[in-house]
Every structure is written in structure tokens, then in C-alpha cells.
Amino acid sequence: MKESEISQYWNDKAEALKTDPSATMKDVILRGMEVEAIGSRLKADDELLDVGGGNAYAGLLWAEQCKNVLVTDFSEKMVEYGRVAITESRRDNINTKQASVLDLSVYARQYSAVTCVRCLINLTSQEEQLAGVEQLASALKPGGRLFLIEGLDETFAAMNSARQAMQLPAISLDWHNRLLPKDKLEAKLTETLTIEERVDFGEYYFLSRIMHPLLVAPEEPTFQGRCNQIARDVWRAGLAKGRFADMSTLVLYVCTKPRHDGA
């Protein structure tokens, strides 16, 4: 896969879906859970850089919870529609600009919080993905926090094994996605940061990707179906917290940069 094709893909998505939350993820319930998981950890005085932030849907919600937000994305069309959404919101503590996760040098050590949600999985090699982690960490002030949500190889495979054990077909990865191996990602994060929390969405994956299709077969499950809404409520209530972590394709890493990082 080539960077230019991936860029075209996201420009096309932005043109088609404009400011809609589904422009960057079809499962908008899971998307809402990501926004909640990060939003509940932001602080009122946080200055936030959202990298690969798409059409600023999440950034606008986080702007209600922190001091200010800069959303960046490498797709010019995502930035264009992000600007439309920001103008329509009339908020004055959020802006959007074009930038690649592979070069955040102009933002070095400027932010108390950096978010990056399903952006690194769009890079074309593992080397670039790990270089992206370095860039994200570099944008943090000493003591700042990185909120990184990415998909992992192992948890995606475990979710598919569970499906196959129930005679459901494996879900295939979108052509423009490359998941990260957990050990390599964590090794890279811990070169400069401390991992404080790993937040999973495992019970949602179990209920939405295994129970839901079994319940509605031979119909296809819909992303906004009742079962997925209940799955979100189960996740929110923490009823089975952590028990399905091994099949949570997406994981939120909450990391801190040391107060004295010697840089």
C-alpha cells in the first residue's frame, strides 16, 4: 500500500461523509466509547494536540473538556471539513491544521496532552509506525500525557479465533490498515514514556463481534443495532471489565512523559 493511495482514501471519505462521525469509523458506537474513554481523562487546563484527528468530530467534544485543542490531519479534505464543523460549532478554543504524524517537529514540547486515535494503523510500515510514536511523544511537555488508541495484531487475531470457534467468518482487515504488534508498540512507548493504563473495549468486542452476529443470523448485524448499544452500556458499567481484554482489537494507552526528560 502507498501513502498517496491512503491519502486519497481519506480525502474521498471526507468528501463523501463531510462532518459526519462515521467518516473515520463505521462503528460510531465504538467511536463514541473511544471519545468517552479519553474525554473522561482530560483535565480542564489541558492544551491538547489531536493527531490524525480527521474531521475534528472527537476534537470538538474534547474541546468542551479542556482549555484548547489543535486537531491535525494529513488529509486536506478532512481538515477542510473539520474547519466547517468548527465554524458551525462557534467554539473559539479549537483549530485544525494539516500535518503528518511523521513530522510534528513544529509542535515539539508544546502540549500537556496529545491524542492519536487509529492514525498509526494507516502508516505503510512498522518502522513508520514506531517513528510516529516518537513524534507523538516529542509533542508533549515534560509531565504531559499521551492518549493513544491503536489496533493490535494479537487482540485482532484472538477476536477472530473466537468468531471462528463459533463458526463465524474471520473479519478481514481493511486494505489501508496495518495493526501493531503489542510488544513492539509497548517497547517503543516505554523508551520515552511510562504506560500508566491500558484501557480495553473487550466486552464490547465480545458482544458486538461475536454475540450480535450469532443472535441476528442469517441477517447481518448493523453497527448501530440494539445489541451494540447494550454492549456499550455493559462496557460503561464495567460489569466485565478486563475479562475480554485479550480480544479488544483497539486499546487505549495512557502514557506520561517524565517531568525531567533530559531533552
Ligand SMILES: C[S@@+](CC[C@H](N)C(=O)[O-])C[C@H]1O[C@@H](n2cnc3c(N)ncnc32)[C@H](O)[C@@H]1O
Ligand atoms: C481511522 S481515521 C481516525 C480519525 C480520528 N482520529 C477518529 O478518531 O476517528 C485515520 C485518520 O488518520 C489520518 N492519517 C492517515 N495517515 C496520516 C498521517 N501520516 N499523518 C496524519 N494523519 C494521518 C487520516 O486522514 C484519517 O483522518
